[in-house]
Amino acid sequence: EPEVTQTPSHQVTQMGQEVILRCVPISNHLYFYWYRQILGQKVEFLVSFYNNEISEKSEIFDDQFSVERPDGSNFTLKIRSTKLEDSAMYFCASSRGTATEAFFGQGTRLTVV
Amino acid sequence: GQQVMQIPQYQHVQEGEDFTTYCNSSTTLSNIQWYKQRPGGHPVFLIQLVKSGEVKKQKRLTFQFGEAKKNSSLHITATQTTDVGTYFCAGLPMKTSYDKVIFGPGTSLSVIP
Secondary structure (H helix, E strand, O other), X not given: OOOOEEEOOEXXXXXXXXXXEEEEOOOOOOXXXXXXXXXXXXXXXXXXXXXXXXXXXXXXXXXXXXXXXXXXXXEEEEEOOOOHHHOEXXXXXXXXXXXXXXXXXXXXXXXXX | OOOEEEEOOEEEEEXXXXXXXXXXXXXXXXXXXXXXEOOOOOOEEEEEEOOOOOEEEEOOEEEEEOOOOOEEEEEEOOOOHHHOEEEEEEEEEOXXXXXXXXXXXXXXXXXXX
């Protein structure tokens, strides 16, 4: 069964450093998403991406964040200068169309120290 | 802003008892999705409801979408230990971008064998 894959599974970084979280969405999906889940809390929408551009973003997704689809398969989330409060599980998801089932990856646990 | 709330936050049940979680939106929804997240896992899509008053069943799980399309419920009959996890509803508000699904805070279910 096709799945969304994320790497790395765990990333530890120093405050102020840049991190890139990587995702390979399901191949025939057209919509890509990043979500964040702080430990024990709800899943929060960060950004959606379609047709090589951001289609929607939340208040959390400020200038420190950027997304990119550098080739036909990868979808990345970059945090330019990490803060302690960026520590969370980051989930990538993809879907075939709008308002359809989203498939989530296993997540990347980001720890900022 | 638009909010999706869920109650209860936590529920502990004896195996075999029933369980219900309720989801309420501050605005009318185009559709609502339900996801299950096992401890340490990622959200997994369960179902999507679109029509006002819609009821769908998956084995022991029954999902309802309210007539006003502002609330939803998930009912599990005769819980089993495999039902343990956090159940999230995720609503797509009407008159917004199709990409910005709002997750509720989740109901964490524990099942005592």
